[in-house]
Amino acid sequence: MPIRYLTADAVRDAEHAAGDLLANGTLMRRASHGVAQVVIDELRRTGGCYGRQVGIVVGAGDNGGDALYAGAALSRRGVACTAVLLAPDRAHRAGLAAFGRAGGRTVETLAGGLDVVIDGVVGIGGHGPLRPAAAEVFGQLTAPADGGPVVVAVDIPSGVDADTGQVHDPAVRATVTVTFGAPRNAHLLAATQCGRTVTVDIGIDPTGTDGDTLSSLTDDEVAALWPVPAPADDKYSQGVVGVIAGSARYPGAAILATGAAVSATSGMTRYVGTAADDVVSHFPEVVAARSLADAGRVQAWAVGPGIGTDDDALELLRDILSTDLPVLVDADGLTLVARHPELVDRRAPTLLTPHAGEFARLTGDELGPDRLAAVRDLARRWGVSVLLKGRITLVADPDGAVLGNDAGSSWAATAGAGDVLSGIAGSLLAAGLTPARAGAAAARVHAHAAELAARDAPIGASDLLAAVRPAIRALRRGHPTSATRVP
Numbered sequence: 001m002p003i004r005y006l007t008a009d010a011v012r013d014a015e016h017a018a019g020d021l022l023a024n025g026t027l028m029r030r031a032s033h034g035v036a037q038v039v040i041d042e043l044r045r046t047g048g049c050y051g052r053q054v055g056i057v058v059g060a061g062d063n064g065g066d067a068l069y070a071g072a073a074l075s076r077r078g079v080a081c082t083a084v085l086l087a088p089d090r091a092h093r094a095g096l097a098a099f100g101r102a103g104g105r106t107v108e109t110l111a112g113g114l115d116v117v118i119d120g121v122v123g124i125g126g127h128g129p130l131r132p133a134a135a136e137v138f139g140q141l142t143a144p145a146d147g148g149p150v151v152v153a154v155d156i157p158s159g160v161d162a163d164t165g166q167v168h169d170p171a172v173r174a175t176v177t178v179t180f181g182a183p184r185n186a187h188l189l190a191a192t193q194c195g196r197t198v199t200v201d202i203g204i205d206p207t208g209t210d211g212d213t214l215s216s217l218t219d220d221e222v223a224a225l226w227p228v229p230a231p232a233d234d235k236y237s238q239g240v241v242g243v244i245a246g247s248a249r250y251p252g253a254a255i256l257a258t259g260a261a262v263s264a265t266s267g268m269t270r271y272v273g274t275a276a277d278d279v280v281s282h283f284p285e286v287v288a289a290r291s292l293a294d295a296g297r298v299q300a301w302a303v304g305p306g307i308g309t310d311d312d313a314l315e316l317l318r319d320i321l322s323t324d325l326p327v328l329v330d331a332d333g334l335t336l337v338a339r340h341p342e343l344v345d346r347r348a349p350t351l352l353t354p355h356a357g358e359f360a361r362l363t364g365d366e367l368g369p370d371r372l373a374a375v376r377d378l379a380r381r382w383g384v385s386v387l388l389k390g391r392i393t394l395v396a397d398p399d400g401a402v403l404g405n406d407a408g409s410s411w412a413a414t415a416g417a418g419d420v421l422s423g424i425a426g427s428l429l430a431a432g433l434t435p436a437r438a439g440a441a442a443a444r445v446h447a448h449a450a451e452l453a454a455r456d457a458p459i460g461a462s463d464l465l466a467a468v469r470p471a472i473r474a475l476r477r478g479h480p481t482s483a484t485r486v487p
């Protein structure tokens with residue numbers, strides 16, 4: 001099953017459904033136990049619990065209650081816990097009493113020398129940035145990388161919007177975020193602000209929620225989706241992709257996109273364009289033609305990188321989009337679509353793959369902080385699938401379903417990386433994957449390839465291209481992380 005991310009409303013619905021069946025406070029007890037366990041694990045990794053120092057920042061709601069009960073559990077393990085109450089009159093009463101009974105102390109401000117700080121300021125009830133009192137407490141902390149305390153956020157790092165992932169300023173930056181039942185949208189959309197996310201089972205059933213979904217594929221799911229030749233397959237039956245990219249003057253995009261298509265799946269890759277000679281000299285297996293009339297049949301097209309935006313490019317794009325084949329449109333192709341949106345008024349699957357700037361060109365508006373709503377809205381209005389590039393890639397279908405992918409690093413932020421993504425996703429479309437799955441699976445392999453190529457040093461798109469096949473291999477063998485990260 002894909003990992004499903006929930007909005008705050010969906011979380012509350014699931015919590016109410018479970019809460020009706022459970023004794024008062026059961027969910028909070030389970031949640032706080034999960035938080036305490038994560039803190040204990042952090043302390044044990046660095047020498048044990050007894051005598052260690054944990055600071056807790058407590059807001060006015062149940063998020064603070066979770067933190068206080070976690071503090072009580074930690075105090076019983078011999079951890080010295082101090083809590084700053086941001087709103088003393090509104091702090092969770094029973095949680096505060098339990099904290100005090102277990103030996104926890106309330107203080108005006110956090111002392112230095114803490115091992116862990118627990119962020120219990122706000123969770124799914126939060127809105128806007130950290131207010132001044134909380135901002136002051138967190139502003140005084142030394143960053144973990146400089147020897148400061150590990151920051152464990154309860155549910156959501158405070159100051160991060162649970163639904164949109166917008167990181168307000170100021171907001172807590174967590175080392176670990178402990179959430180309950182199912183991850184919230186923010187855990188994907190603001191993954192870097194959340195640090196490692198741990199989801200604790202508290203006995204709620206988040207699968208009953210309906211409406212627009214945000215999900216991500218697991219590595220195992222991407223591996224299982226990846227097209228590989230079956231015993232009866234030949235070079236045609238696996239899906240032939242046609243790449244239209246680059247030019248004789250600028251062959252780079254042609255080589256990168258076509259090379260990525262060759263690496264991503266078996267079967268056949270065709271190329272159409274004036275860079276045909278360059279492409280074939282790099283990849284002799286590509287069947288290249290200079291014009292569409294001379295190209296053979298394909299099952300999907302990937303068109304756009306480096307094709308220019310003149311009338312010839314427009315005519316070519318028009319011809320491609322008037323077919324009934326799946327088409328991926330990228331880069332210059334998107335600039336043309338922005339000028340002529342009617343081109344994508346078609347029945348066959350269409351996948352647009354803009355970065356933020358191209359997205360703004362398509363919509364006429366700058367991309368705001370709510371990337372999820374923006375990509376969903378464009379997909380819905382235009383009736384196409386839209387892959388919005390970035391550290392967190394989002395692929396929206398016209399029905400509102402969105403698949404996301406956290407690249408885990410930003411090594412792929414390099415010129416030409418988008419051309420590689422086009423080639424991979426285009427070949428997956430030709431193999432019969434839906435646009436959303438093709439986009440999300442391509443983004444995952446692209447991200448793993450970037451990490452594999454980089455190994456902590458900068459890379460160019462050629463390095464990324466060379467790592468596509470090893471990344472697919474590692475994914476299919478079930479160890480993408482150990483294969484792609486430096487020990």
Ligand SMILES: NC(=O)C1=CN([C@@H]2O[C@H](COP(=O)(O)OP(=O)(O)OC[C@H]3O[C@@H](n4cnc5c(N)ncnc54)[C@H](OP(=O)(O)O)[C@@H]3O)[C@@H](O)[C@H]2O)[C@@H](O)CC1
Nearest residue numbers: 015027028031061062063122123124125126127129131155
């Ligand atoms: N429901 C359940 O079954 C379970 C819930 N659980 C836990 O409860 C959490 C939700 O609790 P919640 O609903 O009490 O809201 P919560 O996030 O604590 O904060 C709301 C308060 O904060 C305030 N506030 C808002 N923005 C702010 C800001 N920027 N900076 C500062 N303050 C701000 C706002 O006050 P006001 O705006 O009125 O001043 C309001 O009073 C959830 O995330 C999970 O941790 C778990 O125990 C599992 C079971």
Ligand SMILES: [K+]
Nearest residue numbers: 119122154156
């Ligand atoms: K929090």
